[in-house]
Amino acid sequence: MASSSILLSEEQFLCSICLDVFTEPVTTSCGHNFCMVCITKYWDSKDLYQCPLCKEKFYRQPVFRVNTTFREVVENYRKMRDRSKHESPATPGKVPCDVCTGTKRKALKSCLVCQTSYCETHLEPHQIAPPLKRHKLIDPVENLEDRMCKKHDRLLELFCRTDQTCVCQFCTEGDHKTHDTVPIEEECGERKAQLGKTEAELQEIIQERLKKVKDIKLSVDLSKRYAEREIAESVQVFTALVRSVEKSQVELLKVIEEKQKAVERKAEGLIKDLEQEITELKRRSTDLKQLSQTEDHLQLLQSFLSLVCTPQPTKDWSEISVHSDLCVGTVRRAVSQMEEALSKEMEKLPEVKLQRIQQYAVDVTLDPDTAHPKLILSEDGKQVRRGNTPQNLPPNSKRFDGHRFVLGKNGFSSGRFYYEVTVKGKTRWNLGVARESTDRKGKIKMRTEDGLWTVSWIYENVYKAGTSPPVLLSLREKPQNVGLFVDYEEGLVSFYDVEARSHIYSFTGCTFTEKLFPFFGPSDNDDGQNSAPLIISPVNHTH
Template sequence: MAAANYLSPEDQFLCSICLDVFTDPVTTSCGHNFCKNCINEHWNTSNQHMCPMCTKVFISRPELHVNTLLSEMVDQFRQSAQQKTSSSEQQESKPGEVPCDFCTGTNFKALKSCLVCLASYCETHLEPHLTMPGLKRHQLIDPVENLEDRMCTKHDKPLELFCKTDQTCICTLCTVLDHKMHKFVPLKEEYKGKKFKLEKIEAEIQQMIQKRRLKIQEIKHSVNLSEEDADREKAEGVQVFTDLKKSVERRLNELIKTIEVKQGTTEKQAEDFIKELEQEISELRKRSTEVVQLSLSEDHLHQSVQSSNFHQPPPTKDWTKVSITPASYEGTVVRAVSQLEETLSAKIKKLVKAALKRVQKFAVNVTLDPDTAHPELTLSADGKQVKRGDVKKNLSNNPERFSLEPCVLGKQSLSSGRFYFEVQVKGKTEWDLGVVRESINRKEVIALNPQNGYWTVWLTNGNEYRALDAPSVLLSLKSHLQKVGVFVDYEEGLVSFYDVDATALIYSFTGCSFKEKLFPYFSPSHKYGVKNAAPLIISPVRGN
């Protein structure tokens, strides 16, 4: 049986309080063993005398005596452990490891630190603490540096407890002196709680790191997408301007050729006239010579007979009515530029069509917010239509509602990114729509412009379209608007309006600085009998 005890597992020689090899082991009446110092300190810090193992409560504090048999077994165990330790090769202390305080020359790695001696020991210098009775009572811990910091500066005892009241480490004497009425727990217990909290914080930090790594990937992905968009836009721009350059050069060459052909025709006509005139001059000179010779002849008979043939100049063309009219170039350049303008318009329409198709991908399902609607407005049940009613409804005058102007906002807002929506304005003679910032004045009549938080386009007098910029801009449109598309790029500071049916850009507010939420804005304006009674209708976007 004795041999069996010597071969028992190491756990049988560990104190359940300090979790280290027994020092002066004692046995309680319930049969459990503890270090004498450990059980005494445990009962000193407790309101009742209870066994830490089986929780048996003793009426009075038991008298404790060292368990001689167990003490001898522990000594043998220590010696056996020491022999195993001695047989193993000592490790030289590395940077970051605690060195032995007693090694000379080569500093070996410390295996334990003593809270009584305030020193750290390698396996060789640790032997006295494992064998000598006086030193075996010392409290050994895993090697640490700055052991002085682990001692109570006031009582010169190890800091073994944690005062929750003052949130500081204390020794056993502090509990009965300076911290008598405070709440304290063993340092190991506090360590476990703090460790759990630290592990929780570490998990949260790792989660935050992971989120930020994902955000980095998201940002990099956005940059890549932006780079792809930029490359596509550059390629498209180069292609468009290359085509335009070719068109300009082709039109210029055609213009020059047309002018040169006209000039060539004029020059050919002049050459023909000059040739004909030179022929007549030659004939006239010949006749002149004959007349001169005849006039100098002294043969009266011959002169009399021949002179009858020269009674008048030879027949020639009447050149008084002949002239060269310079070629007309009126309208030649204008027509060439007009043709170029048609080509340019076709290119622009193609570009706008592609741009409109891109922005339509950001379509938002906008619905009207009845809490913002002016009391004279009537909204459809699905929140997609608004028109001016005949009766002013009795509605609560909440801060969000427009009180004087016949307006209503959409429920959906934008504080980043892009969105797009379309509104049917067919059959109306007055309206205004666009986007507004959240803080606009809804209780007074104010000018609709970006300074006041409005980015809108309106129709008035049936055919006068204006972008309500500062100052407002009169828009020249080729056709009456039937459906208007509104696109917003928050970060870009852009608000654009499109003629959806004609695939044309109406107007863009650029360089805007948005600092708060933006809401879709609708106003069917005033109604004059049946005139302008048609509603504004939020239309589904094609392809969405």
């Protein structure tokens, strides 16, 4: 804070003799002020005329005239002091008046020249006194000394752009003489414009972050709905499995019971036959025993031929058995049928199916000989994007020249194959397979009858399958990574959303007689909106 000599404090309005506010103030030739009555009485009591403050001597009594301007200031101060008694004190967080003694009142303005903050009462001299009215007033602030140059004790009124610091007028005549300096107000104007621009950028970033929060919440909501759908599908599949197992169990038990009953019926028949044979044999044994004990020689000889020499009809029971392993075979067949049913039901779960078909992953590389001149391929042959100008390429019968398409290098004429393509960042794309004889010149219609099995993202949420007529697809979310599976013998071409582990579309019942090649179309740039490349990505089997 500046020294009290430059402050318009209450002490400056007090007469040093009566110690009260000046009444009819007069000024001595040495520059000190006193009440006219007070200085007159003071000199009347002395033999020597001298100033009570600085002790300067006068050889005769000066003739005083009332300082009318200062009197007006004093009178205004007296009024302000009386009014200030009714003003409220400064509350925490408000800048206090530097002039108030005792209870500090709230400052209304701060003077950059006086380096003092004034309440409404003490500010009045700055509003009526001509010298004070030229002072620069600002809204009340604390630490006014920070606005003064530490080196020259002058107000910091300029800004040095060279050193990026505030300076006073004297600084521009010394260390900052050759520097680029401007008034603080001018620099503040530019800084405010910069702040406005920065604030606008921050608002843009905030909006981006809010959008990202919204996107994340939407993703969570989609994930939740997807999880609910997966749970429902899983419950449905496993319920069907449980029913299939229960049905198989009932059927198996029924078969086993029926076979057991058949065995029991067979055993009963065999036992009945055996018992009849045993009864007959026992009867014959009795006859033989009786015959051996007879004394009638003629009867013995006559009966001997019929009982001993004539053989009795009996079965060969050595190979006859009721033991069977038919039940074991039935169980094995039932288990085999259940395994097959389980496999079929599990195939209905897209995530399980996708995981199984990923084992047929192949390494796909783009064929530059087939690429349209406006397509740009990466050196490793794994990425393709649309260029702005056609490249000067040699003529090639294999090259597409009407649409921006490219094929994979290797074709497939049997078996199964699978690969994945990253489409993140794009707004349109075409993916699928093409037969070797597909026309590559001029305008091409992506239809199955023309040898193309494709799925395309047209715009926004519109996707279509290249059938005739095309089939519009409804997808829950935009795929970021598309998986493509082909079963040549089965005549199947399927598309999957790898991240969502969901099925997009399948061409079924196709008849393939030629090699099939992976097909890629990055589509137009759309003024840079669709400049991201299609990327053949490695298959992650641990999804």
